[in-house]
Amino acid sequence: MRCIDGENELILTCETQAEGVCILRCETRDPVVLLPDEIDGAPVTALGRYVLSGRAPDLSGRDTFSVRVTCGGPLPVHEADSIRAVTLPKHARTVGSYAFYNCRSLEELTMTDSVSAFDGGSLMNCLSLHRIRLLAPPGGATCLPKILGETASELDVRFLHGDTCTPLLFPAYTEELEDLSPAHIFQRRIHGAGYSYRQCFDGAALNFRQYDRALSELAERHDFAIAARVAVRRLAAPFALSDSARADYLAVLREHGGPLACALAKQGDSVSLHVLLSLSVLSDAGIDAACTAAREAGQTAALSVLLAAAGPSKPRGRAKTFDL
Structure with missing residues:
Protein backbone atom coordinates (compact mmCIF):
# COMPACT_ATOMS: atom_id res chain seq x y z
CA MET A 1 0.00 0.00 0.00
CA TYR A 98 -25.40 6.86 -1.06
CA ALA A 99 -21.93 8.41 -0.71
CA PHE A 100 -22.63 9.63 2.85
CA TYR A 101 -25.38 7.17 3.72
CA ASN A 102 -25.83 6.89 7.50
CA CYS A 103 -23.14 9.48 8.29
CA ARG A 104 -25.45 10.63 11.06
CA SER A 105 -23.00 13.12 12.60
CA LEU A 106 -22.12 14.84 9.32
CA GLU A 107 -22.70 18.58 9.78
CA GLU A 108 -20.84 20.27 6.92
CA LEU A 109 -19.86 19.65 3.30
CA THR A 110 -17.36 21.77 1.36
CA MET A 111 -16.90 21.53 -2.40
CA THR A 112 -16.09 23.53 -5.51
CA ASP A 113 -18.33 24.23 -8.49
CA SER A 114 -16.61 21.42 -10.40
CA VAL A 115 -19.13 18.99 -8.87
CA SER A 116 -21.98 18.59 -11.34
CA ALA A 117 -23.41 15.18 -10.42
CA PHE A 118 -24.65 14.50 -6.90
CA ASP A 119 -26.42 11.19 -7.17
CA GLY A 120 -29.57 10.06 -5.40
CA GLY A 121 -29.48 8.95 -1.79
CA SER A 122 -26.10 10.59 -1.22
CA LEU A 123 -27.30 12.32 1.96
CA MET A 124 -29.73 9.69 3.20
CA ASN A 125 -29.91 9.70 7.01
CA CYS A 126 -27.47 12.61 7.28
CA LEU A 127 -29.75 14.09 9.90
CA SER A 128 -27.16 16.50 11.34
CA LEU A 129 -26.21 18.17 8.06
CA HIS A 130 -26.86 21.90 8.26
CA ARG A 131 -24.09 23.71 6.38
CA ILE A 132 -22.93 23.65 2.75
CA ARG A 133 -19.80 25.60 1.75
CA LEU A 134 -19.50 26.19 -2.00
CA LEU A 135 -16.15 27.49 -3.22
CA ALA A 136 -17.81 29.23 -6.14
CA PRO A 137 -19.23 32.60 -7.26
CA PRO A 138 -22.83 33.01 -6.09
CA GLY A 139 -24.26 33.55 -9.57
CA GLY A 140 -22.70 30.51 -11.21
CA ALA A 141 -23.79 26.93 -11.82
CA THR A 142 -23.27 24.50 -8.94
CA CYS A 143 -24.70 21.21 -7.71
CA LEU A 144 -26.65 23.06 -5.00
CA PRO A 145 -30.12 22.24 -6.42
CA LYS A 146 -29.22 18.55 -6.36
CA ILE A 147 -27.99 18.78 -2.77
CA LEU A 148 -31.17 20.60 -1.74
CA GLY A 149 -33.17 17.90 -3.45
CA GLU A 150 -31.50 15.34 -1.21
CA THR A 151 -32.58 16.87 2.10
CA ALA A 152 -35.66 18.64 3.43
CA SER A 153 -33.78 19.96 6.47
CA GLU A 154 -32.73 23.57 6.95
CA LEU A 155 -29.42 24.34 5.25
CA ASP A 156 -27.04 27.23 5.81
CA VAL A 157 -25.38 27.72 2.40
CA ARG A 158 -22.29 29.86 1.92
CA PHE A 159 -20.83 30.84 -1.43
CA LEU A 160 -17.13 31.54 -0.90
CA HIS A 161 -15.45 33.34 -3.78
CA GLY A 162 -12.13 35.10 -3.25
CA ASP A 163 -12.51 37.16 -0.10
CA THR A 164 -16.30 37.31 -0.40
CA CYS A 165 -18.81 35.20 1.52
CA THR A 166 -22.44 35.19 0.41
CA PRO A 167 -24.53 33.42 3.10
CA LEU A 168 -28.02 32.14 2.42
CA LEU A 169 -30.58 30.17 4.39
CA PHE A 170 -32.76 27.49 2.83
CA PRO A 171 -35.57 26.72 5.30
CA ALA A 172 -36.77 23.22 6.09
CA TYR A 173 -40.00 21.67 4.89
CA THR A 174 -41.88 18.44 5.42
CA GLU A 175 -44.01 16.34 3.13
CA GLU A 176 -46.48 13.57 3.70
CA LEU A 177 -48.68 11.28 1.67
CA GLU A 178 -52.35 11.37 2.68
CA ASP A 179 -54.40 8.26 1.96
CA LEU A 180 -57.67 9.36 0.36
CA SER A 181 -59.67 6.32 1.50
CA PRO A 182 -61.41 4.19 0.40
CA ALA A 183 -59.85 4.56 -3.06
CA HIS A 184 -56.30 4.37 -1.64
CA ILE A 185 -55.21 7.29 -3.77
CA PHE A 186 -52.36 9.15 -2.13
CA GLN A 187 -52.14 12.92 -2.18
CA ARG A 188 -48.82 14.59 -1.51
CA ARG A 189 -48.91 17.43 1.01
CA ILE A 190 -46.00 19.82 1.57
CA HIS A 191 -45.63 21.88 4.74
CA GLY A 192 -43.23 24.79 5.11
CA ALA A 193 -41.76 27.39 2.77
CA GLY A 194 -38.55 25.46 2.35
CA TYR A 195 -39.92 23.69 -0.71
CA SER A 196 -40.48 27.00 -2.52
CA TYR A 197 -36.91 28.08 -1.74
CA ARG A 198 -35.67 24.91 -3.41
CA GLN A 199 -37.37 25.89 -6.67
CA CYS A 200 -35.42 29.16 -7.07
CA PHE A 201 -33.01 27.95 -9.73
CA ASP A 202 -32.43 28.47 -13.43
CA GLY A 203 -30.94 25.11 -14.22
CA ALA A 204 -27.95 24.79 -11.87
CA ALA A 205 -27.68 28.52 -11.05
CA LEU A 206 -29.53 30.17 -8.17
CA ASN A 207 -32.00 32.83 -9.28
CA PHE A 208 -31.64 35.46 -6.55
CA ARG A 209 -34.74 37.37 -7.64
CA GLN A 210 -36.88 34.27 -7.16
CA TYR A 211 -35.13 33.54 -3.87
CA ASP A 212 -36.00 37.02 -2.58
CA ARG A 213 -39.62 36.70 -3.72
CA ALA A 214 -39.96 33.55 -1.58
CA LEU A 215 -39.87 35.79 1.50
CA SER A 216 -43.55 36.53 0.96
CA GLU A 217 -44.46 32.90 1.66
CA LEU A 218 -42.65 33.00 4.99
CA ALA A 219 -44.68 36.08 5.89
CA GLU A 220 -47.93 34.42 4.82
CA ARG A 221 -47.10 31.43 7.01
CA HIS A 222 -46.12 33.72 9.91
CA ASP A 223 -42.68 32.13 9.95
CA PHE A 224 -41.23 35.42 11.14
CA ALA A 225 -38.27 33.95 13.02
CA ILE A 226 -37.09 32.18 9.87
CA ALA A 227 -37.78 35.27 7.76
CA ALA A 228 -35.55 37.36 10.02
CA ARG A 229 -32.73 34.85 9.70
CA VAL A 230 -33.10 34.82 5.91
CA ALA A 231 -33.12 38.63 5.89
CA VAL A 232 -29.97 39.20 7.93
CA ARG A 233 -28.00 36.88 5.65
CA ARG A 234 -29.19 38.56 2.46
CA LEU A 235 -28.45 42.03 3.80
CA ALA A 236 -25.02 40.97 5.06
CA ALA A 237 -23.88 40.23 1.49
CA PRO A 238 -26.45 41.72 -0.90
CA PHE A 239 -25.43 40.00 -4.13
CA ALA A 240 -27.98 40.80 -6.87
CA LEU A 241 -30.31 42.36 -4.28
CA SER A 242 -32.89 44.77 -5.70
CA ASP A 243 -33.94 47.94 -3.87
CA SER A 244 -37.45 46.59 -3.33
CA ALA A 245 -36.17 43.31 -1.90
CA ARG A 246 -33.82 45.20 0.38
CA ALA A 247 -36.76 47.26 1.66
CA ASP A 248 -38.76 44.06 2.31
CA TYR A 249 -35.92 42.48 4.27
CA LEU A 250 -35.38 45.63 6.35
CA ALA A 251 -39.09 45.75 7.14
CA VAL A 252 -38.94 42.17 8.41
CA LEU A 253 -36.00 42.96 10.67
CA ARG A 254 -37.57 46.14 12.05
CA GLU A 255 -40.62 44.12 13.03
CA HIS A 256 -39.00 40.82 14.07
CA GLY A 257 -35.28 41.51 14.55
CA GLY A 258 -35.50 41.67 18.36
CA PRO A 259 -36.02 37.93 18.94
CA LEU A 260 -33.28 37.20 16.40
CA ALA A 261 -30.86 39.47 18.28
CA CYS A 262 -31.62 37.59 21.50
CA ALA A 263 -31.04 34.24 19.81
CA LEU A 264 -27.73 35.40 18.33
CA ALA A 265 -26.68 36.77 21.70
CA LYS A 266 -27.39 33.45 23.41
CA GLN A 267 -25.36 31.64 20.73
CA GLY A 268 -22.50 34.11 21.00
CA ASP A 269 -22.70 34.85 17.27
CA SER A 270 -20.95 38.22 17.40
CA VAL A 271 -20.45 38.43 13.63
CA SER A 272 -24.16 38.13 12.83
CA LEU A 273 -25.01 40.46 15.71
CA HIS A 274 -22.65 43.08 14.29
CA VAL A 275 -24.37 42.82 10.89
CA LEU A 276 -27.81 43.09 12.45
CA LEU A 277 -26.83 46.11 14.53
CA SER A 278 -25.22 47.83 11.54
CA LEU A 279 -28.61 47.86 9.79
CA SER A 280 -30.12 50.11 12.51
CA VAL A 281 -33.29 48.05 12.68
CA LEU A 282 -33.32 47.23 16.41
CA SER A 283 -35.15 49.29 18.98
CA ASP A 284 -33.53 50.26 22.26
CA ALA A 285 -35.74 47.70 23.98
CA GLY A 286 -34.58 45.04 21.53
CA ILE A 287 -30.93 45.78 22.22
CA ASP A 288 -31.59 45.76 25.98
CA ALA A 289 -33.25 42.35 25.71
CA ALA A 290 -30.34 41.00 23.67
CA CYS A 291 -27.90 42.32 26.30
CA THR A 292 -29.80 40.44 28.97
CA ALA A 293 -29.73 37.27 26.86
CA ALA A 294 -25.98 37.58 26.32
CA ARG A 295 -25.35 38.16 30.02
CA GLU A 296 -27.46 35.19 31.11
CA ALA A 297 -25.70 32.94 28.58
CA GLY A 298 -22.25 34.18 29.62
CA GLN A 299 -21.48 35.42 26.09
CA THR A 300 -19.05 38.24 26.85
CA ALA A 301 -18.02 38.93 23.25
CA ALA A 302 -21.64 39.26 22.12
CA LEU A 303 -22.40 41.49 25.08
CA SER A 304 -19.49 43.76 24.18
CA VAL A 305 -20.81 44.13 20.63
CA LEU A 306 -24.26 45.03 21.92
CA LEU A 307 -22.99 47.54 24.47
CA ALA A 308 -20.80 49.18 21.84
CA ALA A 309 -23.89 49.65 19.68
CA ALA A 310 -25.53 51.58 22.50
CA GLY A 311 -22.71 54.13 22.42
CA PRO A 312 -21.63 56.43 25.24
CA SER A 313 -24.49 58.81 24.54
CA LYS A 314 -27.08 56.09 25.20
CA PRO A 315 -26.30 54.52 28.57
CA ARG A 316 -28.49 51.55 29.28
CA GLY A 317 -30.04 51.02 32.64
CA ARG A 318 -29.00 47.38 32.75
CA ALA A 319 -25.50 47.86 31.39
CA LYS A 320 -23.96 48.56 34.81
CA THR A 321 -25.30 45.27 36.20
CA PHE A 322 -23.71 42.96 33.62
CA ASP A 323 -21.27 41.11 35.87
CA LEU A 324 -19.94 38.06 34.04
Missing part, protein backbone atom coordinates in the same frame (compact mmCIF):
# COMPACT_ATOMS: atom_id res chain seq x y z
CA ARG A 2 1.44 3.35 -1.02
CA CYS A 3 1.46 6.19 1.52
CA ILE A 4 1.09 9.92 1.02
CA ASP A 5 1.29 12.70 3.58
CA GLY A 6 -1.91 14.52 4.41
CA GLU A 7 -3.95 16.07 7.19
CA ASN A 8 -5.94 12.93 8.00
CA GLU A 9 -5.65 9.23 8.63
CA LEU A 10 -7.41 7.66 5.63
CA ILE A 11 -7.37 4.34 3.86
CA LEU A 12 -8.46 4.91 0.26
CA THR A 13 -9.50 2.28 -2.25
CA CYS A 14 -9.20 3.85 -5.68
CA GLU A 15 -9.71 3.15 -9.36
CA THR A 16 -8.04 4.80 -12.32
CA GLN A 17 -10.54 6.20 -14.81
CA ALA A 18 -10.20 8.13 -18.06
CA GLU A 19 -10.70 11.53 -16.38
CA GLY A 20 -8.58 10.81 -13.31
CA VAL A 21 -8.87 8.87 -10.07
CA CYS A 22 -12.12 7.73 -8.48
CA ILE A 23 -12.09 7.15 -4.71
CA LEU A 24 -14.32 4.13 -4.35
CA ARG A 25 -13.97 3.82 -0.59
CA CYS A 26 -12.59 6.01 2.19
CA GLU A 27 -12.09 4.51 5.64
CA THR A 28 -11.49 6.90 8.51
CA ARG A 29 -12.48 7.78 12.04
CA ASP A 30 -11.46 11.44 11.79
CA PRO A 31 -14.19 14.02 12.50
CA VAL A 32 -12.89 16.44 9.84
CA VAL A 33 -12.03 14.77 6.53
CA LEU A 34 -10.04 16.51 3.78
CA LEU A 35 -10.04 14.25 0.74
CA PRO A 36 -6.92 14.58 -1.43
CA ASP A 37 -7.10 16.64 -4.61
CA GLU A 38 -4.58 14.42 -6.40
CA ILE A 39 -3.14 10.94 -6.12
CA ASP A 40 0.19 10.24 -7.80
CA GLY A 41 -0.19 13.42 -9.83
CA ALA A 42 -3.63 12.49 -11.20
CA PRO A 43 -6.67 14.58 -10.18
CA VAL A 44 -9.36 12.97 -8.06
CA THR A 45 -12.46 13.49 -10.19
CA ALA A 46 -15.06 11.16 -8.68
CA LEU A 47 -16.32 9.64 -5.45
CA GLY A 48 -17.93 6.24 -5.66
CA ARG A 49 -21.12 4.77 -4.23
CA TYR A 50 -21.11 4.41 -0.42
CA VAL A 51 -17.64 5.99 -0.36
CA LEU A 52 -17.86 7.25 3.25
CA SER A 53 -20.99 5.52 4.43
CA GLY A 54 -21.25 2.97 7.20
CA ARG A 55 -21.94 0.37 4.55
CA ALA A 56 -19.02 -0.81 2.43
CA PRO A 57 -19.58 -0.94 -1.34
CA ASP A 58 -19.18 -4.15 -3.32
CA LEU A 59 -15.90 -3.70 -5.19
CA SER A 60 -15.50 -7.27 -6.40
CA GLY A 61 -14.15 -7.46 -9.93
CA ARG A 62 -12.88 -3.86 -9.87
CA ASP A 63 -9.27 -3.05 -10.74
CA THR A 64 -8.44 -1.11 -7.59
CA PHE A 65 -5.39 0.10 -5.71
CA SER A 66 -5.01 1.24 -2.12
CA VAL A 67 -3.52 4.43 -0.73
CA ARG A 68 -2.92 5.41 2.84
CA VAL A 69 -3.12 9.11 3.66
CA THR A 70 -1.38 9.74 6.96
CA CYS A 71 -0.31 12.52 9.28
CA GLY A 72 1.62 10.16 11.54
CA GLY A 73 -1.26 8.59 13.41
CA PRO A 74 -2.43 4.99 13.76
CA LEU A 75 -4.07 2.98 10.99
CA PRO A 76 -7.77 3.97 11.03
CA VAL A 77 -10.78 1.74 11.48
CA HIS A 78 -13.79 3.19 9.69
CA GLU A 79 -16.42 4.90 11.85
CA ALA A 80 -18.99 6.72 9.73
CA ASP A 81 -20.63 8.19 12.85
CA SER A 82 -17.39 10.02 13.72
CA ILE A 83 -17.41 12.14 10.56
CA ARG A 84 -18.60 15.72 11.11
CA ALA A 85 -17.19 17.65 8.13
CA VAL A 86 -15.96 16.63 4.69
CA THR A 87 -14.10 18.66 2.06
CA LEU A 88 -14.38 17.14 -1.41
CA PRO A 89 -11.44 17.14 -3.86
CA LYS A 90 -11.31 20.41 -5.78
CA HIS A 91 -11.48 18.62 -9.15
CA ALA A 92 -14.32 16.26 -8.17
CA ARG A 93 -17.10 16.10 -10.75
CA THR A 94 -19.34 13.32 -9.49
CA VAL A 95 -20.49 12.06 -6.12
CA GLY A 96 -21.91 8.56 -6.25
CA SER A 97 -25.24 7.48 -4.82
Whole structure:
Protein backbone atom coordinates (compact mmCIF):
# COMPACT_ATOMS: atom_id res chain seq x y z
CA MET A 1 0.00 0.00 0.00
CA ARG A 2 1.44 3.35 -1.02
CA CYS A 3 1.46 6.19 1.52
CA ILE A 4 1.09 9.92 1.02
CA ASP A 5 1.29 12.70 3.58
CA GLY A 6 -1.91 14.52 4.41
CA GLU A 7 -3.95 16.07 7.19
CA ASN A 8 -5.94 12.93 8.00
CA GLU A 9 -5.65 9.23 8.63
CA LEU A 10 -7.41 7.66 5.63
CA ILE A 11 -7.37 4.34 3.86
CA LEU A 12 -8.46 4.91 0.26
CA THR A 13 -9.50 2.28 -2.25
CA CYS A 14 -9.20 3.85 -5.68
CA GLU A 15 -9.71 3.15 -9.36
CA THR A 16 -8.04 4.80 -12.32
CA GLN A 17 -10.54 6.20 -14.81
CA ALA A 18 -10.20 8.13 -18.06
CA GLU A 19 -10.70 11.53 -16.38
CA GLY A 20 -8.58 10.81 -13.31
CA VAL A 21 -8.87 8.87 -10.07
CA CYS A 22 -12.12 7.73 -8.48
CA ILE A 23 -12.09 7.15 -4.71
CA LEU A 24 -14.32 4.13 -4.35
CA ARG A 25 -13.97 3.82 -0.59
CA CYS A 26 -12.59 6.01 2.19
CA GLU A 27 -12.09 4.51 5.64
CA THR A 28 -11.49 6.90 8.51
CA ARG A 29 -12.48 7.78 12.04
CA ASP A 30 -11.46 11.44 11.79
CA PRO A 31 -14.19 14.02 12.50
CA VAL A 32 -12.89 16.44 9.84
CA VAL A 33 -12.03 14.77 6.53
CA LEU A 34 -10.04 16.51 3.78
CA LEU A 35 -10.04 14.25 0.74
CA PRO A 36 -6.92 14.58 -1.43
CA ASP A 37 -7.10 16.64 -4.61
CA GLU A 38 -4.58 14.42 -6.40
CA ILE A 39 -3.14 10.94 -6.12
CA ASP A 40 0.19 10.24 -7.80
CA GLY A 41 -0.19 13.42 -9.83
CA ALA A 42 -3.63 12.49 -11.20
CA PRO A 43 -6.67 14.58 -10.18
CA VAL A 44 -9.36 12.97 -8.06
CA THR A 45 -12.46 13.49 -10.19
CA ALA A 46 -15.06 11.16 -8.68
CA LEU A 47 -16.32 9.64 -5.45
CA GLY A 48 -17.93 6.24 -5.66
CA ARG A 49 -21.12 4.77 -4.23
CA TYR A 50 -21.11 4.41 -0.42
CA VAL A 51 -17.64 5.99 -0.36
CA LEU A 52 -17.86 7.25 3.25
CA SER A 53 -20.99 5.52 4.43
CA GLY A 54 -21.25 2.97 7.20
CA ARG A 55 -21.94 0.37 4.55
CA ALA A 56 -19.02 -0.81 2.43
CA PRO A 57 -19.58 -0.94 -1.34
CA ASP A 58 -19.18 -4.15 -3.32
CA LEU A 59 -15.90 -3.70 -5.19
CA SER A 60 -15.50 -7.27 -6.40
CA GLY A 61 -14.15 -7.46 -9.93
CA ARG A 62 -12.88 -3.86 -9.87
CA ASP A 63 -9.27 -3.05 -10.74
CA THR A 64 -8.44 -1.11 -7.59
CA PHE A 65 -5.39 0.10 -5.71
CA SER A 66 -5.01 1.24 -2.12
CA VAL A 67 -3.52 4.43 -0.73
CA ARG A 68 -2.92 5.41 2.84
CA VAL A 69 -3.12 9.11 3.66
CA THR A 70 -1.38 9.74 6.96
CA CYS A 71 -0.31 12.52 9.28
CA GLY A 72 1.62 10.16 11.54
CA GLY A 73 -1.26 8.59 13.41
CA PRO A 74 -2.43 4.99 13.76
CA LEU A 75 -4.07 2.98 10.99
CA PRO A 76 -7.77 3.97 11.03
CA VAL A 77 -10.78 1.74 11.48
CA HIS A 78 -13.79 3.19 9.69
CA GLU A 79 -16.42 4.90 11.85
CA ALA A 80 -18.99 6.72 9.73
CA ASP A 81 -20.63 8.19 12.85
CA SER A 82 -17.39 10.02 13.72
CA ILE A 83 -17.41 12.14 10.56
CA ARG A 84 -18.60 15.72 11.11
CA ALA A 85 -17.19 17.65 8.13
CA VAL A 86 -15.96 16.63 4.69
CA THR A 87 -14.10 18.66 2.06
CA LEU A 88 -14.38 17.14 -1.41
CA PRO A 89 -11.44 17.14 -3.86
CA LYS A 90 -11.31 20.41 -5.78
CA HIS A 91 -11.48 18.62 -9.15
CA ALA A 92 -14.32 16.26 -8.17
CA ARG A 93 -17.10 16.10 -10.75
CA THR A 94 -19.34 13.32 -9.49
CA VAL A 95 -20.49 12.06 -6.12
CA GLY A 96 -21.91 8.56 -6.25
CA SER A 97 -25.24 7.48 -4.82
CA TYR A 98 -25.40 6.86 -1.06
CA ALA A 99 -21.93 8.41 -0.71
CA PHE A 100 -22.63 9.63 2.85
CA TYR A 101 -25.38 7.17 3.72
CA ASN A 102 -25.83 6.89 7.50
CA CYS A 103 -23.14 9.48 8.29
CA ARG A 104 -25.45 10.63 11.06
CA SER A 105 -23.00 13.12 12.60
CA LEU A 106 -22.12 14.84 9.32
CA GLU A 107 -22.70 18.58 9.78
CA GLU A 108 -20.84 20.27 6.92
CA LEU A 109 -19.86 19.65 3.30
CA THR A 110 -17.36 21.77 1.36
CA MET A 111 -16.90 21.53 -2.40
CA THR A 112 -16.09 23.53 -5.51
CA ASP A 113 -18.33 24.23 -8.49
CA SER A 114 -16.61 21.42 -10.40
CA VAL A 115 -19.13 18.99 -8.87
CA SER A 116 -21.98 18.59 -11.34
CA ALA A 117 -23.41 15.18 -10.42
CA PHE A 118 -24.65 14.50 -6.90
CA ASP A 119 -26.42 11.19 -7.17
CA GLY A 120 -29.57 10.06 -5.40
CA GLY A 121 -29.48 8.95 -1.79
CA SER A 122 -26.10 10.59 -1.22
CA LEU A 123 -27.30 12.32 1.96
CA MET A 124 -29.73 9.69 3.20
CA ASN A 125 -29.91 9.70 7.01
CA CYS A 126 -27.47 12.61 7.28
CA LEU A 127 -29.75 14.09 9.90
CA SER A 128 -27.16 16.50 11.34
CA LEU A 129 -26.21 18.17 8.06
CA HIS A 130 -26.86 21.90 8.26
CA ARG A 131 -24.09 23.71 6.38
CA ILE A 132 -22.93 23.65 2.75
CA ARG A 133 -19.80 25.60 1.75
CA LEU A 134 -19.50 26.19 -2.00
CA LEU A 135 -16.15 27.49 -3.22
CA ALA A 136 -17.81 29.23 -6.14
CA PRO A 137 -19.23 32.60 -7.26
CA PRO A 138 -22.83 33.01 -6.09
CA GLY A 139 -24.26 33.55 -9.57
CA GLY A 140 -22.70 30.51 -11.21
CA ALA A 141 -23.79 26.93 -11.82
CA THR A 142 -23.27 24.50 -8.94
CA CYS A 143 -24.70 21.21 -7.71
CA LEU A 144 -26.65 23.06 -5.00
CA PRO A 145 -30.12 22.24 -6.42
CA LYS A 146 -29.22 18.55 -6.36
CA ILE A 147 -27.99 18.78 -2.77
CA LEU A 148 -31.17 20.60 -1.74
CA GLY A 149 -33.17 17.90 -3.45
CA GLU A 150 -31.50 15.34 -1.21
CA THR A 151 -32.58 16.87 2.10
CA ALA A 152 -35.66 18.64 3.43
CA SER A 153 -33.78 19.96 6.47
CA GLU A 154 -32.73 23.57 6.95
CA LEU A 155 -29.42 24.34 5.25
CA ASP A 156 -27.04 27.23 5.81
CA VAL A 157 -25.38 27.72 2.40
CA ARG A 158 -22.29 29.86 1.92
CA PHE A 159 -20.83 30.84 -1.43
CA LEU A 160 -17.13 31.54 -0.90
CA HIS A 161 -15.45 33.34 -3.78
CA GLY A 162 -12.13 35.10 -3.25
CA ASP A 163 -12.51 37.16 -0.10
CA THR A 164 -16.30 37.31 -0.40
CA CYS A 165 -18.81 35.20 1.52
CA THR A 166 -22.44 35.19 0.41
CA PRO A 167 -24.53 33.42 3.10
CA LEU A 168 -28.02 32.14 2.42
CA LEU A 169 -30.58 30.17 4.39
CA PHE A 170 -32.76 27.49 2.83
CA PRO A 171 -35.57 26.72 5.30
CA ALA A 172 -36.77 23.22 6.09
CA TYR A 173 -40.00 21.67 4.89
CA THR A 174 -41.88 18.44 5.42
CA GLU A 175 -44.01 16.34 3.13
CA GLU A 176 -46.48 13.57 3.70
CA LEU A 177 -48.68 11.28 1.67
CA GLU A 178 -52.35 11.37 2.68
CA ASP A 179 -54.40 8.26 1.96
CA LEU A 180 -57.67 9.36 0.36
CA SER A 181 -59.67 6.32 1.50
CA PRO A 182 -61.41 4.19 0.40
CA ALA A 183 -59.85 4.56 -3.06
CA HIS A 184 -56.30 4.37 -1.64
CA ILE A 185 -55.21 7.29 -3.77
CA PHE A 186 -52.36 9.15 -2.13
CA GLN A 187 -52.14 12.92 -2.18
CA ARG A 188 -48.82 14.59 -1.51
CA ARG A 189 -48.91 17.43 1.01
CA ILE A 190 -46.00 19.82 1.57
CA HIS A 191 -45.63 21.88 4.74
CA GLY A 192 -43.23 24.79 5.11
CA ALA A 193 -41.76 27.39 2.77
CA GLY A 194 -38.55 25.46 2.35
CA TYR A 195 -39.92 23.69 -0.71
CA SER A 196 -40.48 27.00 -2.52
CA TYR A 197 -36.91 28.08 -1.74
CA ARG A 198 -35.67 24.91 -3.41
CA GLN A 199 -37.37 25.89 -6.67
CA CYS A 200 -35.42 29.16 -7.07
CA PHE A 201 -33.01 27.95 -9.73
CA ASP A 202 -32.43 28.47 -13.43
CA GLY A 203 -30.94 25.11 -14.22
CA ALA A 204 -27.95 24.79 -11.87
CA ALA A 205 -27.68 28.52 -11.05
CA LEU A 206 -29.53 30.17 -8.17
CA ASN A 207 -32.00 32.83 -9.28
CA PHE A 208 -31.64 35.46 -6.55
CA ARG A 209 -34.74 37.37 -7.64
CA GLN A 210 -36.88 34.27 -7.16
CA TYR A 211 -35.13 33.54 -3.87
CA ASP A 212 -36.00 37.02 -2.58
CA ARG A 213 -39.62 36.70 -3.72
CA ALA A 214 -39.96 33.55 -1.58
CA LEU A 215 -39.87 35.79 1.50
CA SER A 216 -43.55 36.53 0.96
CA GLU A 217 -44.46 32.90 1.66
CA LEU A 218 -42.65 33.00 4.99
CA ALA A 219 -44.68 36.08 5.89
CA GLU A 220 -47.93 34.42 4.82
CA ARG A 221 -47.10 31.43 7.01
CA HIS A 222 -46.12 33.72 9.91
CA ASP A 223 -42.68 32.13 9.95
CA PHE A 224 -41.23 35.42 11.14
CA ALA A 225 -38.27 33.95 13.02
CA ILE A 226 -37.09 32.18 9.87
CA ALA A 227 -37.78 35.27 7.76
CA ALA A 228 -35.55 37.36 10.02
CA ARG A 229 -32.73 34.85 9.70
CA VAL A 230 -33.10 34.82 5.91
CA ALA A 231 -33.12 38.63 5.89
CA VAL A 232 -29.97 39.20 7.93
CA ARG A 233 -28.00 36.88 5.65
CA ARG A 234 -29.19 38.56 2.46
CA LEU A 235 -28.45 42.03 3.80
CA ALA A 236 -25.02 40.97 5.06
CA ALA A 237 -23.88 40.23 1.49
CA PRO A 238 -26.45 41.72 -0.90
CA PHE A 239 -25.43 40.00 -4.13
CA ALA A 240 -27.98 40.80 -6.87
CA LEU A 241 -30.31 42.36 -4.28
CA SER A 242 -32.89 44.77 -5.70
CA ASP A 243 -33.94 47.94 -3.87
CA SER A 244 -37.45 46.59 -3.33
CA ALA A 245 -36.17 43.31 -1.90
CA ARG A 246 -33.82 45.20 0.38
CA ALA A 247 -36.76 47.26 1.66
CA ASP A 248 -38.76 44.06 2.31
CA TYR A 249 -35.92 42.48 4.27
CA LEU A 250 -35.38 45.63 6.35
CA ALA A 251 -39.09 45.75 7.14
CA VAL A 252 -38.94 42.17 8.41
CA LEU A 253 -36.00 42.96 10.67
CA ARG A 254 -37.57 46.14 12.05
CA GLU A 255 -40.62 44.12 13.03
CA HIS A 256 -39.00 40.82 14.07
CA GLY A 257 -35.28 41.51 14.55
CA GLY A 258 -35.50 41.67 18.36
CA PRO A 259 -36.02 37.93 18.94
CA LEU A 260 -33.28 37.20 16.40
CA ALA A 261 -30.86 39.47 18.28
CA CYS A 262 -31.62 37.59 21.50
CA ALA A 263 -31.04 34.24 19.81
CA LEU A 264 -27.73 35.40 18.33
CA ALA A 265 -26.68 36.77 21.70
CA LYS A 266 -27.39 33.45 23.41
CA GLN A 267 -25.36 31.64 20.73
CA GLY A 268 -22.50 34.11 21.00
CA ASP A 269 -22.70 34.85 17.27
CA SER A 270 -20.95 38.22 17.40
CA VAL A 271 -20.45 38.43 13.63
CA SER A 272 -24.16 38.13 12.83
CA LEU A 273 -25.01 40.46 15.71
CA HIS A 274 -22.65 43.08 14.29
CA VAL A 275 -24.37 42.82 10.89
CA LEU A 276 -27.81 43.09 12.45
CA LEU A 277 -26.83 46.11 14.53
CA SER A 278 -25.22 47.83 11.54
CA LEU A 279 -28.61 47.86 9.79
CA SER A 280 -30.12 50.11 12.51
CA VAL A 281 -33.29 48.05 12.68
CA LEU A 282 -33.32 47.23 16.41
CA SER A 283 -35.15 49.29 18.98
CA ASP A 284 -33.53 50.26 22.26
CA ALA A 285 -35.74 47.70 23.98
CA GLY A 286 -34.58 45.04 21.53
CA ILE A 287 -30.93 45.78 22.22
CA ASP A 288 -31.59 45.76 25.98
CA ALA A 289 -33.25 42.35 25.71
CA ALA A 290 -30.34 41.00 23.67
CA CYS A 291 -27.90 42.32 26.30
CA THR A 292 -29.80 40.44 28.97
CA ALA A 293 -29.73 37.27 26.86
CA ALA A 294 -25.98 37.58 26.32
CA ARG A 295 -25.35 38.16 30.02
CA GLU A 296 -27.46 35.19 31.11
CA ALA A 297 -25.70 32.94 28.58
CA GLY A 298 -22.25 34.18 29.62
CA GLN A 299 -21.48 35.42 26.09
CA THR A 300 -19.05 38.24 26.85
CA ALA A 301 -18.02 38.93 23.25
CA ALA A 302 -21.64 39.26 22.12
CA LEU A 303 -22.40 41.49 25.08
CA SER A 304 -19.49 43.76 24.18
CA VAL A 305 -20.81 44.13 20.63
CA LEU A 306 -24.26 45.03 21.92
CA LEU A 307 -22.99 47.54 24.47
CA ALA A 308 -20.80 49.18 21.84
CA ALA A 309 -23.89 49.65 19.68
CA ALA A 310 -25.53 51.58 22.50
CA GLY A 311 -22.71 54.13 22.42
CA PRO A 312 -21.63 56.43 25.24
CA SER A 313 -24.49 58.81 24.54
CA LYS A 314 -27.08 56.09 25.20
CA PRO A 315 -26.30 54.52 28.57
CA ARG A 316 -28.49 51.55 29.28
CA GLY A 317 -30.04 51.02 32.64
CA ARG A 318 -29.00 47.38 32.75
CA ALA A 319 -25.50 47.86 31.39
CA LYS A 320 -23.96 48.56 34.81
CA THR A 321 -25.30 45.27 36.20
CA PHE A 322 -23.71 42.96 33.62
CA ASP A 323 -21.27 41.11 35.87
CA LEU A 324 -19.94 38.06 34.04
